[in-house]
Amino acid sequence: MNKDLTLLFSTVILSLSIVYSQSNTAKYQEILDNAHKKGLPAIVALVKDTDGTEWRGKSGVSNIENDTPLDTNQNFRLASISKIFTSLVILQLVDENKLSLTDTISKYLDVEIQSKIINVNSITILQLLSHSSGIYSFTENNDFWKECYFYDGMSRTWLPNELINYIENKKPDSEPLEPYSKKIYSNTNYILLGMIIEKITNNTLSNECQKRIFTPLKMNDTFLEGFDDKERKPIDSYIIPNSSFAKSAFKKGLLKKSKGYEFTNLSETYKLFNSWAWAAGGISSNINDLSIFLSALKNGNLLSDETQKVLLQLNSSQDNGMTFFGGTGGSDGIQATMLHLMPSNIDIIVLINSSGSKEVNLSKVFRELYKIASTQ
Structure with a gap:
């Protein structure tokens, strides 16, 4: 999940001198259809142009084995977009004077967890939020992925302290840094933030997100996978088994290619395969709810002026x-x-339900949609 925004943004600014004869609606749809034809099982998109005109589209199927129709408002896994939700709850707690961004994290973590984090007494809440804590990311530990792929680790929910076990005795990536000075991406940062939310509120992260974000904004189709009272499931997710762990799982017979396709259905083998991501990436949603959420984030309706500035700084990047x-x-x-x-x-x-194909991926689709939207 450690995809830096700048990796996507640096490829976005393109020449806009092309003159288009088609309507934008047709051009947007053509981009999605081409992406599906080139290998993406399912893709949905929303574009709001410079003049405020909104377009929504879809292409593909929700399950390629059964040729199940795709709905525009199908739920997709969000991975690290989930971190925005976690940071928002933390900043709301700051507004409520229940914690401070300059507090050290040792103030809110149990002694057992503290013992596994080097520099725990000097790392602050803001350093977790801004990925400047230097803490080792548990997703860099191969033993974690072995548990996920080979021992049903993606078919169950995880306790946060189980994830923290994978950083024990691991050297930090750096000493704690000045917030925003340098980003050293670590999913452990946001697992710890989730733990802090639960400690302060005496409530689950899922319930706090529901109470503070999903219900007030009427985001009725957004949930934390594996922790949802309604036991909802997002769209099936597919991979081309290229990673070492996926290849090994394939050789062991744990994964099988979908008939007639190069993709493997992860959701078929691993029933809760993304629930481990929790506060760092476990939320599922759809384009309707995300449009509502993005509007609320832009308008500053969820935070004070001071913490809104922090949210913007945490989740913004500049390029050209x-x-x-x-x-x-x-x-x-x-x-x-x-x-x-x-x-x-x-x-x-x-939103895409696969890791991409050799010919098309998220970055390519984004660039093409942006090129059209920016020629108004």
């Missing part, structure tokens, strides 16, 4: 005179982006 606010996410079987582009005032949301 443009500012991108929002997030992207990527993991096995997941590609997602939710971005507001300034000063062009364009919103683009793209």
Whole structure:
């Protein structure tokens, strides 16, 4: 999930001199259809142009084995876009004077967890939020992925302390840094933030997101996978088994290619395959709910002026005179982006249920949608 926004943004600014004869609606749909034809099982997108005109589209099927029709408002896994939700709850707790961004994390963590984190007494909440803590990411530990792929680790929910076990005795990536000075991406940061939320509120992360975000904004189709009272499931997710762990799982017979396709259905083998991501990437949603969420984030309706500035700084990047606010996410079987582009005032949301193919991926689709949206 450690996809830096700038990796996507640096490829976005393109020549806009092409003159188009088609309507934007047809051009957007053609992009999605081509992406599906080139190998993406399912893709949905929303584009809000500079003039405020909104378009939504889809292409593909939700399950390629059964040729199940795809709905535009199908739920997709979001991966690291979920971190925005976690950071929002933390900042709301700051507004409520229940914690401070300068508090050290040892103040809110149990002694057992503290013992596994080097520099625990000097790392602050803001350093977790801004990926400047230097803490080792548990997703860099191969033993974690072995548990996931070979021992049913993606067919169950995880306790947060189980994830923290994978950083024990691991050297930090760096000493704690000045917030925003350098990003050293670590999913452990946001697992710890989730634990802190639960400690302060005496409530589950899932319930706090529901109470603070999903219900007030009427995001009725958004949930934390594996922790949802309604036991809802997102769309099936597919991969081409290229990673070492996926290849090994394939050789062991744990994964099988979908008949007639190069893809493997992760959701068929691993029933809760993304629930491990929890506060770092476990949320599922659809383009309708994400459009509502992005609007609320832009309008500052969920935070005070002071913490809104922090949210913007945490989730913004600049490139070639443009500012991108929002997030992207990527993991096995997941590609997602939710971005507001300034000063062009364009919103683009793209959700894909696969890791991409040799010919097409999230970055390519995003660039093509942006090119059209910015020629108004």
